[in-house]
Amino acid sequence: MSKLIEVKNVSLKSDTNTRVRDINISINIGDHIALVGKSGSGKTTLLNIINGSLRPTTGEVTLNGKDIRECSDNKMRKIGSLWQDLRLIEELTVGQNINCGALGRRSFGWAIANLFGLIEHRECLKCLNAVGLSNNIVNMNIEKLSSGQKKRVAIARLLRQECDLIVADEPFSNLDPTLITTILKILLREQIDKSLSSAQSCIVSLHRPELIDKFNRVIGLKDGRIVVDSDSLSVSKGEISNLYC
Ligand SMILES: Nc1ncnc2c1ncn2[C@@H]1O[C@H](COP(=O)(O)OP(=O)(O)OP(=O)(O)O)[C@@H](O)[C@H]1O
Ligand SMILES: [Mg+2]
Known part of the structure; x- marks a missing residue:
């Protein structure tokens, strides 16, 4: 499968807290990803790191193999x-x-x-x-x-x-x-x-676990870390409810 985005060893720390930590994800062309986790788990932070509007303190994000910090506006438009x-x-x-x-x-x-x-x-x-x-x-x-x-x-x-x-x-x-x-x-x-x-691919944060199986992949965040990354049909109800406790 062709990789569109790679998030490699990404963390974002502020003075008072760590918003996301040790994130590794590949987003492939055709992926439809549901991003779930309770309020404050890091969903918005991660999405903003992927679209380049937030810079991680460590790690890198690539778009079609190139560090997004070096991508032209025209490439980022994708x-x-x-x-x-x-x-x-x-x-x-x-x-x-x-x-x-x-x-x-x-x-x-x-x-x-x-x-x-x-x-x-x-x-x-x-x-x-x-x-x-x-x-x-x-x-x-x-x-x-x-x-x-x-x-x-x-x-x-x-x-x-x-966009892609x-x-x-x-x-x-x-x-x-x-x-x-x-x-x-x-x-x-x-x-x-x-x-x-x-666009052939999407990553969508949501607070509606009942919609997860409409997507082909689910990523679950807990306290800024990825604890679920799997095919949405094979994820168990227990794994999803664990995200919210
Ligand atoms: N601008 C900021 N500066 C410092 N910390 C922040 C900032 N914005 C959010 N945070 C912290 O980062 C963590 C992740 O927040 P984020 O907004 O990414 O969560 P979320 O999963 O999108 O939550 P929600 O479901 O409520 O939208 C939280 O601990 C939050 O308090
Ligand atoms: Mg949010």
Whole structure:
């Protein structure tokens, strides 16, 4: 299997605590990973180390074999993040926000044109429709959307980014069951317009152990350490409940 990311002997210590320690993981193309563990176990810290927004104090992370500290912005664009706070730009419309996903592949002039109005309509609408939202919200301001709609716009922006790996921090929090199913299917590429080059791999933190078996792999953290890393179908209920005690 082809390795996309390798996390090697990674720890992150702050003055007062160790947030994650001795982490070793390989993420392969096609992996759909559920990242679980109780509050404070290190899930967000690990996701932020993988997407390069946090630097570990020891160890290294590689993307396609290269240390991510040496990867260009263009290479790092292959890792797309769904942040807990979504990081949408309130001053821009839905369509302009979605287009922001393509910024890394476009020129400075293109970025300026996107600030003045919606461009590349067709590509933008394709991503909007892929997350189950209709064309008539494309010119709406972000502040007018419900929280579930905002989350889907952030996912549409990820589709526009054409990344290889999606790193998603608690994408299912505060969503109704129908929306959880919709978003899960997009992340797992079960319900996606085949002409979109959506990510083949994902690592997703969640607080819903009942969703683990939808993923093909589960990683469990306890006190900043990996204590489970296995095929999600072979992990036992005992191993999962041990994470929460
Ligand atoms: N900015 C920070 N500086 C220092 N320590 C931090 C910081 N953010 C988090 N921590 C600590 O790092 C550890 C891991 O936190 P983290 O946010 O990664 O956990 P989590 O598993 O994502 O929790 P939750 O499920 O509540 O989101 C915790 O002990 C936490 O207190
Ligand atoms: Mg967290």
